[in-house]
Amino acid sequence: MLGFVSTLPQQPQRSPLSGHMVICGDDALARRLAVELRYVYGERVTLLLPPGRDPRRPELPLTQRGRAATLFGRMSAAMNRNLVNGGNGGNGGNGGNGTTGNSDNDTNGGVEAVRILEAAEPSDEAFEEAGVDTAAALALVYDDDERNIRAALTARRLNPRVRLVIRLYNRKLGQYLETLLDQAAAVAVPGLDPTALDASTTVLSDADTAAPALAATALTGSSKVVQAEGLLLRAVERTPPRQGEVADPGLCTLALLSSTTHDPAGAEGSDSSGAEGPRLLPDHEQVAAATGRGTVVLEAIREAAPDGPKLRMGGRSAPLSQIFSRRLRWSALGVGSAVLALAVASTLTTGDHPLHAAYLTLLDLFGMGDPAIGDPTARQIIQLLSGIAGLMLLPLLVAGVLEAFGSLRTASSLRRPPRGLSGHVVLLGLGKIGTRVLVRLRELDIPVVCVEDDPDARGIPVARRLHVPVVLGDVTQEGVLEAAKIQRSRALLALTSIDTTNLEAALYARSVKPDLRVALRLFDDEFATAVYRTLRTAHPQALTRSRSVSHLAAPSFAVAMMGRQILGAIPVERKVMLFAAIEVAGHPQLEGRTVEQAFRAGAWRVLALDATPHEDRRPDLTTVAPASPDRPSGLIWNLHPGYVLRAEDRVVIAATRRGLAELLRRRRAVTPR
Numbered sequence: 001m002l003g004f005v006s007t008l009p010q011q012p013q014r015s016p017l018s019g020h021m022v023i024c025g026d027d028a029l030a031r032r033l034a035v036e037l038r039y040v041y042g043e044r045v046t047l048l049l050p051p052g053r054d055p056r057r058p059e060l061p062l063t064q065r066g067r068a069a070t071l072f073g074r075m076s077a078a079m080n081r082n083l084v085n086g087g088n089g090g091n092g093g094n095g096g097n098g099t100t101g102n103s104d105n106d107t108n109g110g111v112e113a114v115r116i117l118e119a120a121e122p123s124d125e126a127f128e129e130a131g132v133d134t135a136a137a138l139a140l141v142y143d144d145d146e147r148n149i150r151a152a153l154t155a156r157r158l159n160p161r162v163r164l165v166i167r168l169y170n171r172k173l174g175q176y177l178e179t180l181l182d183q184a185a186a187v188a189v190p191g192l193d194p195t196a197l198d199a200s201t202t203v204l205s206d207a208d209t210a211a212p213a214l215a216a217t218a219l220t221g222s223s224k225v226v227q228a229e230g231l232l233l234r235a236v237e238r239t240p241p242r243q244g245e246v247a248d249p250g251l252c253t254l255a256l257l258s259s260t261t262h263d264p265a266g267a268e269g270s271d272s273s274g275a276e277g278p279r280l281l282p283d284h285e286q287v288a289a290a291t292g293r294g295t296v297v298l299e300a301i302r303e304a305a306p307d308g309p310k311l312r313m314g315g316r317s318a319p320l321s322q323i324f325s326r327r328l329r330w331s332a333l334g335v336g337s338a339v340l341a342l343a344v345a346s347t348l349t350t351g352d353h354p355l356h357a358a359y360l361t362l363l364d365l366f367g368m369g370d371p372a373i374g375d376p377t378a379r380q381i382i383q384l385l386s387g388i389a390g391l392m393l394l395p396l397l398v399a400g401v402l403e404a405f406g407s408l409r410t411a412s413s414l415r416r417p418p419r420g421l422s423g424h425v426v427l428l429g430l431g432k433i434g435t436r437v438l439v440r441l442r443e444l445d446i447p448v449v450c451v452e453d454d455p456d457a458r459g460i461p462v463a464r465r466l467h468v469p470v471v472l473g474d475v476t477q478e479g480v481l482e483a484a485k486i487q488r489s490r491a492l493l494a495l496t497s498i499d500t501t502n503l504e505a506a507l508y509a510r511s512v513k514p515d516l517r518v519a520l521r522l523f524d525d526e527f528a529t530a531v532y533r534t535l536r537t538a539h540p541q542a543l544t545r546s547r548s549v550s551h552l553a554a555p556s557f558a559v560a561m562m563g564r565q566i567l568g569a570i571p572v573e574r575k576v577m578l579f580a581a582i583e584v585a586g587h588p589q590l591e592g593r594t595v596e597q598a599f600r601a602g603a604w605r606v607l608a609l610d611a612t613p614h615e616d617r618r619p620d621l622t623t624v625a626p627a628s629p630d631r632p633s634g635l636i637w638n639l640h641p642g643y644v645l646r647a648e649d650r651v652v653i654a655a656t657r658r659g660l661a662e663l664l665r666r667r668r669a670v671t672p673r
Contacts, residue, residue: 020134022137023045028550032550041562046116050120168205253296281655361382499521510538521548548574556569559660579654603658608636
């Protein structure tokens with residue numbers, strides 16, 4: 001079975017499940033997260049969606065439920081194709097509607113069904129129907145922060161022990177909410193295990209998770225950085241070596257790309273690409289056999305530097321460069337230099353004291369001195385030159401006053417792209433994702449021009465504060481991208497929430513500049529593959545990339561629902577590689593094995609050993625042992641392949657989604673029905 005749908009009755013029925021995962025959301029992230037937990041982690045999932053019909057657009061039928069069922073159907077078909085072991089012989093799934101088959105078991109890999117409910121709001125009745133009171137974890141991933149907060153408070157009251165994973169865009173509010181809900185759990189359940197309490201509430205932002213990867217697609221360096229406190233991992237894409245060259249292996253090879261010597265751009269493969277797509281965590285034999293293929297290598301592992309002062313990009317205490325134009329500043333410098341030269345000349349020719357000579361020069365400059373009748377000729381010439389300089393000063397002062405008033409008047413308005421701007425990134429969309437990507441690009445000191453059709457969009461105040469040029473208009477209308485200087489830009493980032501809008505903008509931009517680097521935000525893998533192939537055929541010399549925000553963010557939310565936190569994630573084409581800290585105890589795949597034996601190709605690789613005392617450890621490595629020359633930040637890198645992993649050890653690993661799921665998968669007892 002792929003799922004079954006139930007509308008909420010007048011009298012809510014108690015959920016038949018216990019120890020399951022509940023997901024509440026209204027967009028693509030909820031559906032992706034359900035797929036991640038069901039098909040990757042093997043969890044029983046209840047998905048609570050808004051009613052299928054949008055009351056504002058009643059002609060659209062069952063959008064949320066239909067999309068979820070379709071996504072589950074495609075994932076089920078992919079699972080059937082990729083299954084190595086048997087066990088799917090009796091499944092008569094029907095991926096189109098998600099409402100067929102046996103309601104108790106799903107034979108696709110032994111994963112039980114996704115239960116889909118509908119509710120306009122995450123109320124007490126809806127939570128009771130979904131079984132939140134007996135659930136192991138609850139994810140609240142609505143697009144509205146306020147709705148997630150209300151739902152989190154309700155869920156904590158109904159079940160103090162449930163693990164909450166909350167999607168919030170507001171970082172500071174998320175920190176306060178996490179502390180509040182943890183305190184509520186501690187009060188409601190005295191004596192709760194500190195480890196369980198630490199993981200009882202996790203606040204995440206899909207925008208923060210996806211922004212670094214999206215920003216990196218606009219750059220030519222292809223460097224991927226994962227940073228946690230005390231930890232900095234940098235992975236770099238290596239282009240396929242030329243004939244006779246040997247690629248730099250770095251510290252270790254994390255992935256083989258689909259790109260080859262004859263096809264440098266690759267196929268932008270995803271999880272459904274098969275052998276033609278990227279291969280994560282290959283072994284030495286696979287790396288040696290993949291000659292002429294692009295790679296992602298781990299290039300550097302070091303202690304993260306403390307945060308330095310942020311780059312000032314304007315604001316209340318803006319420098320003079322934000323008030324006066326460059327031409328006016330140069331003019332003022334010229335007049336000042338002329339006055340200084342006249343004062344020096346007066347000192348040298350008349351023998352006056354330098355201060356007295358400067359004083360007389362200023363008097364002449366402002367027309368307040370008496371004519372130098374009877375004075376030496378040099379003094380008369382200097383007075384004439386000072387008067388001329390004074391004439392130059394008057395329009396300069398007027399221009400300065402006008403520019404200052406103009407700057408103050410336009411401080412609350414949006415900047416237009418400068419005339420000579422080039423080499424910038426054109427960013428389409430200033431919603432949650434676009435705003436975070438904008439901040440990330442400015443932190444990297446990359447010039448940006450934004451395009452947004454909504455003057456009240458979330459990112460407009462941010463762009464104004466950062467003094468980033470913004471073009472207001474519909475990107476699908478002619479002339480809007482030209483106003484953003486697309487013909488002189490280095491890349492286009494199309495990050496609106498509508499796939500077709502992003503595609504239309506990319507096609508139009510390519511018609512203006514065929515070799516433009518383009519990165520699109522696309523949800524569907526199949527659609528992204530079709531778009532990539534078409535753009536690649538039409539513009540083989542240009543680089544095209546596509547990313548799905550929900551696909552990048554879903555692994556982080558899934559791991560949090562399992563009671564863990566990942567250190568970071570990097571995209572490898574349309575796949576994702578995760579970095580996490582894992583306790584060796586309870587994992588027979590690691591415990592008692594050497595580092596070399598613990599490595600499983602395509603699943604996980606041990607990168608480092610955490611030497612932090614057990615009592616000081618936290619899941620996210622924010623507390624580590626004191627740094628020393630031999631052990632920076634308490635993390636031991638370059639482990640000997642023969643080191644035997646002990647039960648008390650904790651290791652940092654790179655893993656695929658399925659590999660990490662195998663390590664974190666819960667061992668549940670079967671509950672009678």
